[in-house]
Amino acid sequence: MKEHTFAICAYKESEYLEECIKSLKNQTVSTNIILATSTPNDYISGLCSKYNIEMFVNNGEHGITQDWNFAYAKADSKYVTIAHQDDVYEPEYVENLLSYIQKVDKPIIFFTDYGELRDGKKVYDNKLLKIKRLMLLPLRRKLFWSSKFVRRRILSLGSPICCPAVTYIKENCPEVVFKSGFRSDEDWEAWEMLSRRKGAFVYCKKPLTLHRIHEDSETSKILGDNARTKEDYVMFCKFWPKFIAKILTKVYGTSEKSNDL
Incomplete structure (x- = not known):
């Protein structure tokens, strides 16, 4: 058994799935790769057979959280990265993961900075990405990785952690x-829960994950029906009084425009 597994969550017939698989196969460190799906079809099984x-x-x-939890449970290794079918990983992702988590005694999660894929082009510099990097600035210092106070203050202003960029250290999770229940902020809710645990949020400032923005993505669909606003308010209420949470929800909503195509 290898130490790490990429658990791909695949849904229907994504034209980007093979590109995701190739990026996992091209890692500089050999790793396990599995695929989990609630919509089995010839396209998915064909790619699994090919690779x-x-x-x-x-x-x-079925559902986003149920599918993620299913993939997480099926990964039989110490460390698990839930890979989203549309996204891509740079070749050094696992190499950096294994290096960084050796720097602390009890890592909870490891995550990297990220860029976006828009029309096949890599984007590393836009308003949303700048804001998220600014929020994560304290975690560039190893000194704060194990600080519950610091990471909860960061999360109290939003979720700068990109879900597919995260690796979970199973023994500490x-x-x-x-x-279940959220469609948009299920990852933010998970970070909030994990932020209460003793251990480290290990952050690598290198953009080693690429999150694809396209009209068929689940994020774009959620933004289209305004489901995210209600969930944002629920999350802010975990950190702030309701009147402050309402203000932050309105401000935070402007960031959603970065996902418009």
Whole structure:
């Protein structure tokens, strides 16, 4: 058993899935790769066969959080990265993961900075990315990785952690990481829960993950029906009185425009 697994969450027939798989196969450090899906089809099984990837079918409850938890549970390794089918990883992602987590005694999660993929082009510099990097500035110092206070203050202003950029250290995480109910902020809710635990949020400032922005992505669909605003308010209420949470929700909503195409 290798130390790390990429657990790909695949849905229907994404034209970007093969590019994601190739980026995982091209890692400088050999790693496990599995695929989990609740929508099995010939396209997905064909790619799994082509690249010799074990496929697991979720026949239970479906949904974003349920599918992520299913993929997480199927990964039989110390460290698990839930890879989103549309996204891409730079070749040095796992290499940096294994190097960085050796710097602390009890890592909870490891995550990297990220860029965006828009129309096939890599974007590293826009308003949203600048704001998130500014929010994460304290975690560039190893001194603050294990500080509950620092990471909770960061999360109290929003979620600068890109979900596909995160690797979970299973022995220091619960069996179920994501709660059902949210469609947009399920990752922010998970970070809030994990931020209460003793251990380190290990941050690598290198942009080693590329998050694809396109009209068929789940993020774009959620923004289209304004589901995110209600969830943002619920999350801000975990850190602030309701009147402050309302103000922050309105301000935070402007960041959603960065996902417009």
